[in-house]
Amino acid sequence: MVGPLIVHAKDEVDRRPLPYASDQVVMIQDWYHDPSAGLLKESLSPGSESAPVPDGALINGADVVDCSRHPDRRCDSSQARYSVFNLSRGGYHRLRLLNVGAYAWFEVTMDRQLNFLISEIDGVDIMPSPERSAVMPPGQRFSITVNTYVDEEPAAVWLRARIMSHCFGENPTPDRDVREARAVVRYTGLDRPSAEEALPTTDKDNDVFTTECRNMHTRLYVPEPARPAPAYAHHSYYLRVNVEIGDWRLQRGFLNRSSYRPDRKSPTLHRLLDGLAAKNEVFEAEGVNEKAFDPSKELVISHGEVEVIDIILQNFDEMNHAFHLHGHQMFVLANGHGYFPGYEHFGLKPEGKGLIDPENSSIVANPTRRDVTAVEGFGWTLIRFVADNPGAWLFHCHTVWHSESGMAMQFLSRVNDMRGWSVPQQSREMCEAPAEELEKGAPPLDSTWFGHADGR
Numbered sequence: 001m002v003g004p005l006i007v008h009a010k011d012e013v014d015r016r017p018l019p020y021a022s023d024q025v026v027m028i029q030d031w032y033h034d035p036s037a038g039l040l041k042e043s044l045s046p047g048s049e050s051a052p053v054p055d056g057a058l059i060n061g062a063d064v065v066d067c068s069r070h071p072d073r074r075c076d077s078s079q080a081r082y083s084v085f086n087l088s089r090g091g092y093h094r095l096r097l098l099n100v101g102a103y104a105w106f107e108v109t110m111d112r113q114l115n116f117l118i119s120e121i122d123g124v125d126i127m128p129s130p131e132r133s134a135v136m137p138p139g140q141r142f143s144i145t146v147n148t149y150v151d152e153e154p155a156a157v158w159l160r161a162r163i164m165s166h167c168f169g170e171n172p173t174p175d176r177d178v179r180e181a182r183a184v185v186r187y188t189g190l191d192r193p194s195a196e197e198a199l200p201t202t203d204k205d206n207d208v209f210t211t212e213c214r215n216m217h218t219r220l221y222v223p224e225p226a227r228p229a230p231a232y233a234h235h236s237y238y239l240r241v242n243v244e245i246g247d248w249r250l251q252r253g254f255l256n257r258s259s260y261r262p263d264r265k266s267p268t269l270h271r272l273l274d275g276l277a278a279k280n281e282v283f284e285a286e287g288v289n290e291k292a293f294d295p296s297k298e299l300v301i302s303h304g305e306v307e308v309i310d311i312i313l314q315n316f317d318e319m320n321h322a323f324h325l326h327g328h329q330m331f332v333l334a335n336g337h338g339y340f341p342g343y344e345h346f347g348l349k350p351e352g353k354g355l356i357d358p359e360n361s362s363i364v365a366n367p368t369r370r371d372v373t374a375v376e377g378f379g380w381t382l383i384r385f386v387a388d389n390p391g392a393w394l395f396h397c398h399t400v401w402h403s404e405s406g407m408a409m410q411f412l413s414r415v416n417d418m419r420g421w422s423v424p425q426q427s428r429e430m431c432e433a434p435a436e437e438l439e440k441g442a443p444p445l446d447s448t449w450f451g452h453a454d455g456r
């Protein structure tokens, strides 16, 4: 189940760089014809080397499928409809694109709009930047502003969300080779023959076709208002991102030597608060806490006070991974292919501890800040964030299949301010449910397959 939650700024209307006439949500997602429980079991079973490829894609929950492509399914698209976005002529319109899917990257274009303006990324306004398309890994959001001043426009055009199928780990089979989801954009408000029900006849005249599975021009966007990143990082953590094949041929996501297996009976937050209340000093460790948490299952990085944290994501997998940090915005300082070239390359001292030359501060001047950032296959990304939000925060690949296979970890922030916090009784009770109840919807335990390396 997915839905949009838009947090409006009080002064949002005044801050609009362009006075848009409408503000609409466009949720884009991949779509599977089988429930996730079965797909998850299949994708985690021995010998399975890649995540399941989706059967289709939807825009705001709708699309019209060609049943001839699904001969083995009971398929009736006679009642199917496209989502429709009505845009009045002679103005600007804001479309909030959200990739709410599990796996697919999308490239979004609109016919007869060879350029639109990207004006917001993951909730952060940027100086409007013309782009021919928006490239979106799972979890990312972009606002685009389109203009409808052009009189010669047809009455309706297609909004297209193309699945970037080359970003999948495997080639889709023909029945799953879905190219794009479509929605109707209707231009309204001019006195001309109404074409109310007619579908657009426009072709994809925007010939963009992005093949690289990586963040859009991260260094070119200018957040507004500007906010510099701290020049000095208290800690720099290197995270080796990989997918590894282990015992019983089980393929799992890893961050360093850790593959995340949460304790469903006892969430990290509960253990931390209980430990602090008992004055158990293993919960007071700074940095990677290997005393209170078993790092093979739970990689937990803990800080007592507000600190500036760097993460170097070094991807040893050929697949891209879009990482999402809960509760914080990340400054994306740099990213690239191959090995991280070292801090000095960006004018920073070793471990990110300040600028080499204070006159040369462009790396931290006003970097993109966002909460989902992709690291390309065999590439790296340098992230900086201020751990100022007390709590336990997940940091995970936003490809659902990867996070469920273990590509996740947690940050505990401002632990010293969490002393005295208590877990509400209702939350405690949720964890007291029988194990089989807690395991509903969760990935099967690895032990399900022990002794069955042939996949049975």
Ligand SMILES: [Cu+2]
Binding pocket: 320, 321, 322, 397, 398, 399, 402, 403, 407
């Ligand atoms: Cu991933």
